Amino acid sequence: MTSQNLRSEMALLTTEAFRAELAEIDRLPTLDIARLMNGEDTEVPRAVAGRLPQIAAAIDAVAERMARGGRLVYAGAGTAGRLGVLDASECPPTFNTDPAQVVGLIAGGPTALVTSVEGAEDSKELARQDLDALKLSPADTVVGVSASGRTPYALGAVEHARAVGALTIGLACNEDSALAAAAEHGIEVVVGPELLTGSTRLKAGTAQKLVLNMLSTITMIRLGKTYGNLMVDVRASNDKLRARSRRIVSLATGADDEEIEKALTECGGEVKNAILALLAGVDGPTAARLLEESGGHLRAALAHTAG
Incomplete structure (x- = not known):
């Protein structure tokens, strides 16, 4: 895809939309900017609420696979990838899961957690290689995470996982996304244009974090990792x-x-x-x-x- 075509495609995405009414935001007092940003963030839970039926259906499918020994694998690039790694890394101490049971893959590998790895997100082949290294099986679940819903790494992960026979979930923040269409369970949480044009670590990132929290937490509740609202499988490591x-x-x-x-x-x-x-x-x-x-x-x- 040429640079011009890519710019044209991005211009159609809600997550990349320019908001003319915020063009002078840098001239506002700090408190006013903070109020604007806080107001923007309040929209996120409402957007997630509108997708609860799809989220619940996905969770039930994940729990059914994991009850039979399957794994939950998140795959994304940039902020989306980091959020997946974060959610996966918190499952062992919270729910006493094996570190291999919930896995976060980020385009470019661990280095990409702290620095940009140029071009990694553009490779479907890299996603296939990362999943093959895990010996992905039909018992597993792969969640592709991408604000745009078009990131090749996340899309490639879902496409390869589906070909293997694994359960697939596509989490995006734009409607009619390629990622949601490629997955068995598409979850599109549309939070609207960002405060800073295209900065999807903001509302889109928050929405992804909320949905990933639900996917892992409620799945673990379904798997008996809690007793009421008590974390009875907590690992006492400190x-x-x-x-x-x-x-x-x-x-x-x-x-x-x-x-x-x-x-x-x-x-x-x-x-x-x-x-x-x-x-x-x-x-x-x-x-x-x-x-x-x-x-x-x-x-x-x-x-x-x-x-």
């Missing part, structure tokens, strides 16, 4: 998380500090196991067995002991 683990066990069981310490010690620090041990009155090994038989779902394991 002092803050160890304190949080004890508080979660306390909130779930009402047990005193001595009982909580004893249960966590007997269960090797596993919060979910300790809760089951305390609520069901079983020992650590029995709690572990019951949870394994229940697919990791605490409520199901509790129901089994009640019966």
Whole structure:
């Protein structure tokens, strides 16, 4: 595609639209600019709300695959890629997932997290190579993320994943995007032109972050990684998380500090196991067995002991 054709195509994108009413923004007082920007940001949740049925359908499909051992893979370039890597990296400490279970791919590799890798986002072949390196299978899910909905890396990832038989989701911020059309589940959250023309790390980035939060968090709820709104699969890898683990066990069981310490010690620090041990009155090994038989779902394991 020639430079002129690319400019013409970009001019048609909502995310690239120029807003003449903001042409003098640099001459405004700082507080006025902040108010403008804050007002713009309030539009994002409403745009996401308009796509909740599509988001929920995608989550149910992801959870069904992951329950059978599949992986969740995000693929994007620039801001979109960084947001995918961020969401993936937060799943192990929050939900005790294996680092290979939720994966973030960014065009250009880890270097692109902190600096631009020229041309990487323009390569569908690079996306194919990155997915092949993961040994992508039909059990997996690939989420292509692109504000424009036309980034070759994200589009190539979805096209290759679909050819492999994996579940595909396309997350974009423009209507009638190639990315959403290429995926089984297209999610187009249209937040309108940016405060700074074409700066899609702003509203579009915020919208992508909100949707990715939903995809991973609600999928993990469906997989039994929570008990109510408690993160019972949290991995206690530092002092803050160890304190949080004890508080979660306390909130779930009402047990005193001595009982909580004893249960966590007997269960090797596993919060979910300790809760089951305390609520069901079983020992650590029995709690572990019951949870394994229940697919990791605490409520199901509790129901089994009640019966």
